[in-house]
Amino acid sequence: MATTTPNFGWPVPTSSDLVKNGATAIEALGDGIDASLLDLKGGTSGQVLKKNSNTDMDFVWGADSAGMTNPMTTTGDTIYSSSGSTPARLGIGTTGQVLTVASGLPSWATPASGGGMTLINTGGTALSGSSVTISSIPSTYQNLQLVLVNPQPTTNTEYVLCQINGATSGYGQYDGIVSNQSFGGSFVLLTGSLNSSTAQGLSITNFYNYANTTTWKMAEVNAFNNDNTTSTNFGSLVRTGVFNSTSAISSLKFYCGAGNLGGGTAYLYGVK
């Protein structure tokens, strides 16, 4: 009695069939195989066999669609479409680079650093002597931030003063809303009245857009210090200085109104 193969269901004789029935069974098997492989017949040179439907053994010969030549050569390479649909290789970038677009094409680029601060005067500059000048300040940053740590004068009640680019005039300084102010000052105050015996203070001054050559310059000062009489108390200063020069800020000078600078450290940061 004939049975069928497990996958394609072709008819085959069972082991107990009579020999005389073998020819018939083999013919049936051949016909079954022939029918199943019918779709493989035909085709022309270069064609490829593709599935025609989800039905088993249902194939069709068809043209081989043009393949893409792999342009990649190195680990990490990627492919992008260049000149329409032409595949092109984009070599892997370097560590830290990000994928960006330049002139309409993808590329790897180092991301622009933002918000970082760089100490310009290495290690800080001690505040001592008649004056301290930080010169040749590079114009490559967006802003400057000056930090005076524990500034101290040799003469009690003195302030730390600042001049820009060596100019001895052309300064103003205000708090709140003011109008019609002249540039009658000769410095910008960086601290309140200081204590010459002990120092517990910070002065932070922001010089925004310091490198531009079209506007007057500003110095936004925010400082506190211990009181010059009662050292356990404090004083503070919040004022904005204005300097009527359009030149980029390239040097800052610090000094006291009397006596010398007697202690503390100036740190000048470039801010991106």
Add this chain to the structure above:
Amino acid sequence: MTKLFKTIYNCETDETIVRELNDQELAEHESLQLAAAQRKAEIEAKATAQMAAQAKLAALGLTADDLKALGL
């Protein structure tokens, strides 16, 4: 007379120079300190006047906020 020294830090070269002021720089420094002293006197006079005004207000039972409330 006590010698005066100035410190100059050069950001390009990372060099710090400490040197004595020459005669011209001494004169300039004295001039700067004179101007600073005048300005300091102005600042302190203003602060003193402000404190005196606040004391007068307090004696009347008023504060600066009261004046602001009056639009003064």
